[in-house]
Amino acid sequence: MAGDAGGYPALRTRLPVDYHRIVSTHNNHPIPTQIRKWIPAAALMALLAAALPACSPAPDTSGLHMMPMEQLASDIQSAPATVRTAYQFAAANRR
Numbered sequence: 272m273a274g275d276a277g278g279y280p281a282l283r284t285r286l287p288v289d290y291h292r293i294v295s296t297h298n299n300h301p302i303p304t305q306i307r308k309w310i311p312a313a314a315l316m317a318l319l320a321a322a323l324p325a326c327s328p329a330p331d332t333s334g335l336h337m338m339p340m341e342q343l344a345s346d347i348q349s350a351p352a353t354v355r356t357a358y359q360f361a362a363a364n365r366r
Contacts, residue, residue: 335360335363335364336363336364337356337359337360337363338358338359338360338362338363339359340355340359342362343355343358343359343362
């Protein structure tokens, strides 16, 4: 007989009206809801933290000096430009 549940009483029970909505809307997201609601706030804080150095004033370079090339040793004077510059700066600004 069609529609007859036979001897299975569980098949004769009526389901709630919104049963299929309840079953079909379960949450399978890999990130829990408690964490997902904080993701936009964390992204905004990271963006602000990255932009914060742009708001700071330029560093004061008035106290930095370069030693004249003539005062450096001859082997340093014949070194590549990057090495000479590093030695000039280090010699003039050591404390």
